[in-house]
Amino acid sequence: MAPIDEDGFSLTHLQKATSYIKGKIPSSPRILIICGSGLGILADSLQSPIVIPYGDIPNFPESTIKGHSGQLVFGTISGINVLCMKGRFHYYEGHSLKKITSPVRIAKLLGVELLIITNAAGGVNQKYKVGDIMLIKDHINFLGFAGTHPLRGLNDDDFGDRFFPVNRSYDKNIRKIAVEIGQSLGIGPNLHEGVYAMVGGPNYESPSEVRALRTLNVDAVGMSTIPEVLVAKHCGLKVFGFSLITNECVADYDSEKQPNHEEVLAAVNSRTQQLKDFVIKVIEKCNFNVSKNENISSDVKLSNKT
Numbered sequence: 001m002a003p004i005d006e007d008g009f010s011l012t013h014l015q016k017a018t019s020y021i022k023g024k025i026p027s028s029p030r031i032l033i034i035c036g037s038g039l040g041i042l043a044d045s046l047q048s049p050i051v052i053p054y055g056d057i058p059n060f061p062e063s064t065i066k067g068h069s070g071q072l073v074f075g076t077i078s079g080i081n082v083l084c085m086k087g088r089f090h091y092y093e094g095h096s097l098k099k100i101t102s103p104v105r106i107a108k109l110l111g112v113e114l115l116i117i118t119n120a121a122g123g124v125n126q127k128y129k130v131g132d133i134m135l136i137k138d139h140i141n142f143l144g145f146a147g148t149h150p151l152r153g154l155n156d157d158d159f160g161d162r163f164f165p166v167n168r169s170y171d172k173n174i175r176k177i178a179v180e181i182g183q184s185l186g187i188g189p190n191l192h193e194g195v196y197a198m199v200g201g202p203n204y205e206s207p208s209e210v211r212a213l214r215t216l217n218v219d220a221v222g223m224s225t226i227p228e229v230l231v232a233k234h235c236g237l238k239v240f241g242f243s244l245i246t247n248e249c250v251a252d253y254d255s256e257k258q259p260n261h262e263e264v265l266a267a268v269n270s271r272t273q274q275l276k277d278f279v280i281k282v283i284e285k286c287n288f289n290v291s292k293n294e295n296i297s298s299d300v301k302l303s304n305k306t
């Protein structure tokens with residue numbers, strides 16, 4: 001029986017988008033960077049960029065949120081082929097989780113081996129300050145607790161096994177490199193390793209929710225990232241992820257503070273150059289971590305399947 005092709009997530013359905021992208025790029029990407037709110041500036045670090053608007057890619061979702069421009073950019077960083085999503089998709093926009101994560105499967109089909117995923121997140125840990133970077137060491141998938149999952153439905157064996165582990169999802173070697181790079185860039189005191197939690201959104205947390213997250217040892221909270229990571233792990237990609245702390249979550253019942261998207265984007269804008277330097281150096285150091293570039297093949301097949 002063919003996997004349920006709900007929301008176009010099966011190999012057959014994704015081949016149209018994959019073939020279209022293959023026709024636009026000269027060789028296989030090894031790294032996919034997914035840019036969080038306002039973090040599309042990371043794409044500006046790519047050499048010889050080729051820009052493909054999401055709207056031109058068959059069956060590709062569209063971004064609807066400020067700070068997500070809706071372009072796929074192919075280029076190189078330190079000689080490594082990189083695909084960068086300037087704009088990601090969120091469950092609260094109305095996209096299904098299959099749709100949100102379909103770019104990860106397309107990246108796998110294109111030859112990507114490493115997902116670098118970024119987001120803007122609220123600081124739950126009271127030690128975190130606006131502008132800090134949190135390397136994600138683990139996550140809590142609240143949507144998954146209720147069974148809301150991108151891989152719900154028949155499993156597509158073309159991509160991965162029905163049941164799969166997600167402990168050690170966030171590559172420890174790359175995190176170690178990132179910590180060293182953070183120190184070399186002078187952001188060591190503002191660099192943490194912590195637990196990211198995803199909620200559905202689009203509202204920010206109530207004070208009681210922030211207090212509950214703290215009891216669960218959550219360090220940062222957002223409305224994205226984990227579905228993409230789960231699909232990446234399912235199909236065998238390495239993952240490195242970080243959050244930019246863009247606001248301090250409000251746990252005081254009488255606080256006048258009201259988290260908002262403008263402050264989120266402003267916090268990202270204030271760290272633009274440092275974030276670009278950070279990501280470039282992580283990729284430079286990870287050079288050994290992915291295969292060398294190779295010319296793009298015309299047929300669409302999974303690299304780990306004969």
Ligand SMILES: O=P(O)(O)O[C@H]1O[C@H](CO)[C@@H](O)[C@H]1O
Nearest residue numbers: 036037119120223224261264
């Ligand atoms: O997770 P990213 O895409 O960075 O965006 C974060 O910022 C927005 C809220 O300000 C939400 O979309 C939340 O998920």
Ligand SMILES: Nc1nc2[nH]cnc2c(=O)[nH]1
Nearest residue numbers: 120121122204221222223
């Ligand atoms: N859920 C959530 N997502 C965010 N994205 C940026 N800041 C926040 C926040 O405080 N809460």
